Amino acid sequence: MRVVVLLGGDSGEREISLISGEYVAKALAENGHEVIRIDPAANEAEQEKLNAGLPEYIHLKFPVFSLKPAHPGAGFLKNILAIKGMKPDIVFNALHGTHGEDGVIQSMMEIAGIPFTGSDSVPSMLAMNKELSKLVFDEAGLPQPKAQLLRTRNATRKKIRKLPLPQVVKPSDQGSTLGLTIVEKPEDMDQAVDRAFDFGSKVIVEEYIPGRELTVGILGERMLPIVEIKPKHAIYDYECKYQSGMSSYECPARLDEELTRTIQTLALRAHSALGCQGYSRVDFRLSPENKPYILEVNTLPGMTGTSLLPKAANAAGINFNALIEMIIEFGLEKYRI
Ligand SMILES: Nc1ncnc2c1ncn2[C@@H]1O[C@H](COP(=O)(O)OP(=O)(O)O)[C@@H](O)[C@H]1O
Numbered sequence: 001m002r003v004v005v006l007l008g009g010d011s012g013e014r015e016i017s018l019i020s021g022e023y024v025a026k027a028l029a030e031n032g033h034e035v036i037r038i039d040p041a042a043n044e045a046e047q048e049k050l051n052a053g054l055p056e057y058i059h060l061k062f063p064v065f066s067l068k069p070a071h072p073g074a075g076f077l078k079n080i081l082a083i084k085g086m087k088p089d090i091v092f093n094a095l096h097g098t099h100g101e102d103g104v105i106q107s108m109m110e111i112a113g114i115p116f117t118g119s120d121s122v123p124s125m126l127a128m129n130k131e132l133s134k135l136v137f138d139e140a141g142l143p144q145p146k147a148q149l150l151r152t153r154n155a156t157r158k159k160i161r162k163l164p165l166p167q168v169v170k171p172s173d174q175g176s177t178l179g180l181t182i183v184e185k186p187e188d189m190d191q192a193v194d195r196a197f198d199f200g201s202k203v204i205v206e207e208y209i210p211g212r213e214l215t216v217g218i219l220g221e222r223m224l225p226i227v228e229i230k231p232k233h234a235i236y237d238y239e240c241k242y243q244s245g246m247s248s249y250e251c252p253a254r255l256d257e258e259l260t261r262t263i264q265t266l267a268l269r270a271h272s273a274l275g276c277q278g279y280s281r282v283d284f285r286l287s288p289e290n291k292p293y294i295l296e297v298n299t300l301p302g303m304t305g306t307s308l309l310p311k312a313a314n315a316a317g318i319n320f321n322a323l324i325e326m327i328i329e330f331g332l333e334k335y336r337i
């Protein structure tokens with residue numbers, strides 16, 4: 001098959017996507033496909049370098065977050081139309097974050113009639129937008145931390161200041177723990193809210209759930225073994241997510257059979273409630289009383305060497321190349337009548 005791999009993009013998670021995309025492209029080539037890499041935010045010269053495999057596009061070790069990634073919007077539309085002309089059998093979307101994971105590029109491909117892997121535009125938008133996900137989870141009776149929403153920077157913060165601490169302050173539509181702070185002292189609340197507004201248009205303030213950090217991969221109808229994350233920092237932040245050695249992992253997580261089943265089922269229910277397709281990864285906190293709380297669903301989870309979904313798949317006997325092939329197959333299935 002001819003497969004276009006989308007990587008890079010213009011989100012705060014650009015660097016991670018470049019790495020995810022390289023892993024995906026390599027696996028696809030090894031699986032015998034014809035692979036074309038497209039960075040939708042690249043201009044023509046950069047796009048040429050990308051397919052020539054130049055080092056500025058690959059061999060990124062520890063991704064460095066930049067608030068204003070290169071070339072916001074540059075050529076985005078043109079690049080999508082160019083993909084149409086390449087007549088791929090399918091596009092493998094290895095983007096993360098704004099424009100890539102939030103339903104925007106999905107809408108563009110839907111309009112252009114380009115088949116792509118993963119969730120369609122609406123579930124992508126619902127999942128990336130924590131404000132909307134929370135409404136859907138509530139409706140579905142899924143457990144999640146109690147949260148307040150700040151719609152604008154200038155909205156009154158009276159209620160927020162009265163909440164019992166610690167609270168977690170985060171932008172409603174970002175990933176990779178960008179703009180997230182745990183507030184433990186009342187005097188730190190304002191700054192945390194301001195910081196979150198630097199990263200997103202709305203801000204969520206939610207109860208801090210102590211305990212363990214878990215994530216569950218969904219592959220088709222399948223619930224993968226649970227991964228427990230043990231970050232070196234108090235939270236699973238940007239550094240712990242992407243710098244090797246900054247977290248240790250256990251898969252399957254040490255949980256009894258019943259609790260494992262309960263958490264896996266919650267993950268599948270969250271995935272289905274949002275209407276996600278093909279695959280996703282659902283993040284949880286598990287309180288010291290063993291009560292699970294859903295944090296979010298990632299529709300385009302990381303696909304790098306240290307990423308969690310590939311780890312979980314591996315524990316289920318699915319190696320990376322087989323995982324990529326399954327994601328392609330689920331993608332193609334969306335277009336079969
Ligand atoms: N309510 C919470 N209680 C405890 N830790 C939290 C909470 N919300 C977020 N975190 C920590 O921050 C990390 C990132 O939060 P998450 O909601 O998954 O957003 P992101 O989209 O940035 O990954 C989590 O993996 C967890 O370590």
Ligand SMILES: [Mg+2]
Binds near residue numbers: 176177283295296
């Ligand atoms: Mg997360």
